[in-house]
Amino acid sequence: MSTRTQSTEEYLEAVFKLQRGADPVTVKRLAGDLGIAPPSVSEMLGRLRAAGLVEEPAEGHGITLTAQGEAEGATLVRRHRLSERFLVDYLDMPWDAVHEEACKLEHVLSPEVEARLAEQLGNPRTCPHGHTIPAEDGSLVEEDLRPLTRLVPGDEGVIGCIAEESGELLRYLASLGLLPDTPVTVESVAPFNGPLLVRVGGSQYALGREVTDKILVRG
């Protein structure tokens, strides 16, 4: 029953992630996320429904996972994030490169390998970007975070996660030391949606909105 194709797993994971947001999961959003034409998504959803992974929502509309779909989605996210942790912690890969690699790894980890990997890595709580790793039982409690952009001068916080998986932004943030669990203080906010002046350790940086929107802090 759990011999899912790679494609199937990709859909499951995408639905799982979208479902955690507030907005309903639509064919269009899924298609956008996966880079696949809407009709293809419709078709695959039919297969997922037939496989008992997706069901008609109890109320309202939008695509909804069954308990099993949910569980398998969580497992995939867990394997993805564990893989990222592994790539960074054991292989010393740069954190902006690990998402793509983990996308491939997550589909080939057996429960056995997953378990041993988690253990060897010291059962990490989060991925390198700060996202919580679902537990083995599929439970996933995400922290309450808000974008740095929302803070006002004088506010302090600790970086929880970066809402971006790869790319130039991550390299930039790493070069400034803006990593998860780093305390930051907003010193000032320029008017007209201008940059935030942020203190990190002994340094101060002016960060544009595009950047501060992606930095989620707690506290």
Add this chain to the structure above:
Amino acid sequence: MSTRTQSTEEYLEAVFKLQRGADPVTVKRLAGDLGIAPPSVSEMLGRLRAAGLVEEPAEGHGITLTAQGEAEGATLVRRHRLSERFLVDYLDMPWDAVHEEACKLEHVLSPEVEARLAEQLGNPRTCPHGHTIPAEDGSLVEEDLRPLTRLVPGDEGVIGCIAEESGELLRYLASLGLLPDTPVTVESVAPFNGPLLVRVGGSQYALGREVTDKILVRG
């Protein structure tokens, strides 16, 4: 150019391995190895030919890889064996379980991950079963080994590799301490193709032909 499907890679690897033997690589043998019907193999070979990975042999017959096919095959074998090493050395998995896992892993390792993995593992020379790992440039020099069955009483040798990737036999051998690089001495050979009495460290074991055929020794 190097966006091979998993299937394609499987064929490439199988041809690569068969090509190292003396006998010509035939559709039938490939089909047997891969567990795929001969017509499907023919068809895939057509695709491989179109992709410039397989060519008509310069002389004689049999399926022949192009230089590129050869290189990609070697890379796959390298990734497979590195993966096995990783699973055993880092994840402490039993050596009889790693082949299946590595079969999946080998298809998702990027050159970057492959390189870092090799480095972290200390650039191992062989896989856990004793097979040589192809170098990064694709070169693969295999040792000259002979099955334990060929030795005569009094002969000593060092286990080079085990000609089996998984299964009960590997567990049995591990339980006796018959691992690669272990010195062994043949004490006696029972007549009529009987068992060999083999000394390993301080112990002595009677091993049947099925077992000694699979233990390849050097020296």
Add this chain to the structure above:
DNA sequence: GCCGATGATTAGGGTATCCTAACGAGGAGC
């Protein structure tokens, strides 16, 4: 020089996955 065995290919299907183009249905705005 014919003949059967053996191995490779052709013929004809099936599934999964993807695409574009065309169609239909429900809600926003007037």
Add this chain to the structure above:
DNA sequence: GCTCCTCGTTAGGATACCCTAATCATCGGC
């Protein structure tokens, strides 16, 4: 209440893979 517009789905294809059944071709004997 009517009209679009958006979104989802249907229709119609394409490709990669895999299968079984049937054909072809070749080689060792005789």
